[in-house]
Amino acid sequence: MTPRIPRFVLKVVAFYVAVALLWILLSDLLVSKLAADLDDATRLSEFKGVMFVIVTSILLYLLLARLSRALTAQTERLHDVAHRYHTLFEHGGESMLVVGAEDGIIHDANHAAAEMYGWPIEALIGRPLEELVASAPDDLSPSLAERVCHWHRTAGGERIPVDLISNAMRWKGDAVHLVVVRHLGDQLEQREKLSRLAHQDPLTGLFNRNLLPEQVRMGVANAQRTGTLFGVCFLDLDGFKAVNDQLGHDAGDELLRQIARRIKAQVRGGDVVVRLGGDEFVILLGELRSLAESEQILRRLLGSIAEPVALGAEHARVTGSIGVALYPSDGSDHEMLLHAADDAMYRAKDAGRNRYAFHNKAHEDRIKARTAMLDRVARAINEQKLLLFYEPLVDVARGVIDGIEAKMRWQHPVLGILPASEFLPFIKDPALELEVDLWAIRQAQRDIAALDDRRVGLRINLFAPDAGRDALLDALRTLASQLGPGRLTVELSPEVFRRLAPQLPAWRDACHAMGVRLSLDGLVAGADSVHSLATLALDEFKLPAESLGLNGEHDGVGVLTASYVAVAQATGMNLVVKGVMDEAQAQWLKAHGCVLLQGEVFGGAVDADHLSERLNQQTASMTQVVSGDVA
Structure with a gap:
């Protein structure tokens, strides 16, 4: 790129050209006027040249001096700017x-x-x-x-x-x-501090009401995305005004702080707690899978709130009334859900306080029915109305009883003997579920102790292995030591299997460490293919006879049965077919490689009093299956 000529150079050149032209014109005119002859003209021309040099030198000096002063001033300004920039750059705060x-x-x-x-x-x-x-x-x-x-x-x-x-x-x-x-x-x-001041309750540290609409909107959106329930719970403290009046506002503030901490301690990590003001709170429960799950949290909240609160030398006690609105049944936005929860809270107060109430009456009815069922099952345990029946598993290849399965029954005072499917699915309470499982293990231990031959293999169903792992493993360890290594099998239903899936490897390892085997009792959605069954890494899987298409006509089901038998052989798992109803089904299964069978064809389940008799005899139907010819 051609260098740019400075402006002051152009000015000097232009000035010089202008002076030279002007001098030439004027000097020639003067010479022509003043010179009388050639000698005079020569002398005047010489004088003109000298004067030209002198005049132009003076003018150039004056011009250059002026330009020099301007350049000096500009240089000083630039130096000052550079100094200020350097100072700002080197020592500035940024x-x-x-x-x-x-x-x-x-x-x-x-x-x-x-x-x-x-x-x-x-x-x-x-x-x-x-x-x-x-x-x-x-x-x-x-x-x-x-x-x-x-x-x-x-x-x-x-x-x-x-x-x-x-x-x-x-x-x-x-x-x-x-x-x-x-x-x-x-x-x-500083921004976070301002945000906290705008959205946080200064007394309790909880969110304040300004954040509630957005949190409800997010909870509803998440419920829509996950297909779960979203609960808005309106909590009002019972008896807070009396504490405030009697002990003073400072004591009332301290009570609110302690109650807020208790509420936060009882909800789950993703739940939101908001203080509306005074003694009113809102709890947002997200991703609820059932009403029962929300009830567990609500009961914990009420129990924690009702504990005495230490206020210096004094103790105070308040309770809570909670109204619950659920998305989608009770509303779809902040105002609808909060209004519904507020209405339900007043119903809880009218019903006696220290309780919760759902806005939807149908929810209330279901909860009352389940609560009544929980009470009856708890009484049945205490009154020894729960029983264990035992159904044999027969090895038709060897013609022997391979083991027995403990099946729970309820001796209902009105309805008679009820199978587990008539009452266990309705409990939905972790504490009672654990109590039922522990009762079954300990009752089986007592029943086995009464047998003549205690080396029988036992299969027992666990209803809630995720509710109390340590207690259940201790009870299973005692039962396993009574039976001997490899003689105790824990059966998991498909529903329980799904709930336990994240913990299944740890459960399996703990069971194997004490010689207890694991069995999947039924088909799990998404895991009923041959490939999926092969990856479960359990000890046994049990299939209902009807799932194999055994309804008297066996055409077309041989390939399916053979695939399950192949999985069992390839993985080392036992395959048990349950619900075998007649001799024809049993003989067909035996012919196709299924040798561990269970069902009415072998006499069904018996109570503990008749268990020894069943184990000491070989039924006629068993003899026919072992020795019979397959059509």
Whole structure:
């Protein structure tokens, strides 16, 4: 690129040309007027030349002196600007980097940048700016993520939030960017503080009512996405006004703080607790799978709130009345759900306080029916109305009883003997579920102790192995030691299997460590294919006879049965077919490789009093299956 000629040079040249032209014109005119002859003209021309030099020199001196003063003043101004820029760059409070426009290399840095990044200036110079860039922290809060676009890394590895302002400029002849780097730590902390003041209750530290509409909207959206229930619970404290009046406002404030901590301790990690004001709270319960799950939380809340509260030298006691509205049945937005929960809360107060009430009457009726069932089952345990019946599993290849399965029954005072399917699915209470499982294990232990031959193999169903793992494993360990290694099998229904799936490897390892086997009793949706069964890594799986298509006509089901037999043989699992109704089914299954059978064809289940008799005899139907011919 051709260098640009400075303006002052052009001015000097233009001035010189103008003076020269003017001098030539004027001097020639004067010579022609004053010269009488040639000698006079020569002398005047010489004089004209000398004067031209003198005049132009003086004029050029004056012009150059003026230009010199102007240049000196401009240089001083530029020096002053450069000094101020250097002072601002070196000693300013903002961190600044000079970064190459093309290569992204840091050409210069100031002391503030060196202090912020923890590197000396010499270490920053020559380093690519990209090396300072860091990813956002994994535990970043959503509100902070929205406010911070850039994260940089210090010499010590710390990630810091920054704001970048870049201006294009030239530096030592190169195209660069002057990047101002602002540390947002203090600013964000101040923003977070202001946000907390806007959305947090100063007394309890809970969310305040300003955040409630948005939290409800998010809860409804999540319920729509996951297909679960979303609960809005309106809690009002019973008896708070009396405490406030008698012990004073300071004591009332302390009570509210302690109650708020208790509420937070009883809800799940993703649930939201809001203080509306006074003694009113709202609890948002997300991803509820059933009414029973919400009841468990509500009962915990009521029990915790009702505990005495220490207020200095005094003790106070309040209770809670909770109204519950559920999405989608009771509303779809903040106002509808909160209004429904408020109505239900007043129903709870009218019913006697220290309780919860659902806005939907149908929910209330189902809860009352389940509560009555829970009470009856609990009484049945205490009154010894629960029984264990035992059904044999027959090895038709060897003609022997391979083991027995314990089946729970309820001796109902009105309906007679009820199978487990008539009452266990309705319990939905972890504490009672665990109590039922422990009762079954201990009752089986007592029944086995009464047998003549205690080396019989036993299969027992667990209803809620996820409710109390340690207690159940202790009880199973005692029963397993009584039976002997490999003689106890724990059966899991498909529903229980799905609930236990995340814990299944740990459960399996714990059972195997004490010689207990695991069995899947039925088909699990998504796991009933041959390939899926092969990957379960259990000891046994049990199939109902009807799932194999055995309804008297066996055409077309041989391939399916053979596939399950092949899975059992390939994985080392036992295959048990239950629900075998007649001799024809039993003989057909035996012919197709299914030798562990269970069902009415072998006499069905018997109570403990008749168990020894069953084990000591070989029924006629068993003899026929073992020796019979297959049609």
